[in-house]
Amino acid sequence: MARTDRLFRLLHLMRTLPRPVTAARLAQETEVSERAIYRDIAALRAAGARIDGEAGYGYVLEEDPALPPQSFTRIEIEALLIGLSEAQNSGDREIAEAAQQALAKVIATLPERQQREAAHAVHYVFRYDRREVPARDLALIRKACWEEETLRLSYRDEAGKETERVVLPLTILYAEKVLVLLAWCQLRQDWRSFRIDRIAAARRTGESFRPRRVSMLREYTERMKARGRPV
Template identity: 55%
Template structure:
């Protein structure tokens, strides 16, 4: 792991966990040896982070100069909590962990009164919806391919039960409690398609880039959807696969 990434992860753990955090716990959470952890603590302190404590007692992050003070209303704090909670139902584990880490980073910058409000939120999100079918592939691969504008080859079973292999240009992911959908430009059909992610049984990055065509392709798709009523779009080639 790169040094910068390692130090950022250590700061995230110090913000997230209830202080004081033992060196053993910090080393376990960051995946480094105790000796490396002590060196990283020293590096952060040299960089201006105020970290109280020592080996055997545990560590507490009392001030993080990388995060300037900021303020939110009580309703804004509750909204952030609800948004992160919803990731547990509609997102995958990596996305949920990222949301929780981001919220912890925000809370670490709040004044004490607002920090206490964030820790005792009154609004909670519940759902009785059935869980959606799990993905068969790594979702990180799809997200990275979308961000990097890289073509991927997939093995896909459509709604009729027919299996095909095709190359697609992934454009974006749509999350909900019942489904996870992938919008892409299918090179087999030479048109837009919306794929059920749980029906993709294999995916591999081809190494071919479709940059910088993503923005134009998404714009074309949205324009078509705006000009066709929902019933009519079922006859359009860019409908669900």
């Protein structure tokens, strides 16, 4: 591999691999020695890349010279930061972390002046109602929605009674203080909302309902509208 190619590839790897990226990992991916990686990082830094690197930690690309600078107004930057803060209060740990990473990626494309504006944002989100974090099975449910795979749920209703449900999971809904799974319930043959904190267990069935998720959501939306309900 030509060195030129490798330098661009390193930038790409630092953008896409989970942070932080170690020199050992980069060396493995590009099939050169670690010493070559150190040299490459130095070259990229000399060329304007802002790469944070701490002993014992790894590398984080903070400003990327290969990308066209993206331009956001100051208020757009503030809006993104508000969004990050809100996502961090979502009660969903995985989403909170993902928001942080996504925003860091966006910030890395910004010129220095705008990065400074981001650092000195004037909006601040403050929430007392830290929602219960129903960490259990949330990732599994999310994945099932993405992959349009049926789930078997053990669900506890308000009275504490537990039933087994086979559902087609459509959407994770962030309502006021609870997370809700909107799904098509095969037991009831109708749409049902399941509070995620009342899901005792969730198991994947291996059965796919692809590609029906989007059309079912459309149906649900239209039914809610027909009932004069907010969507």
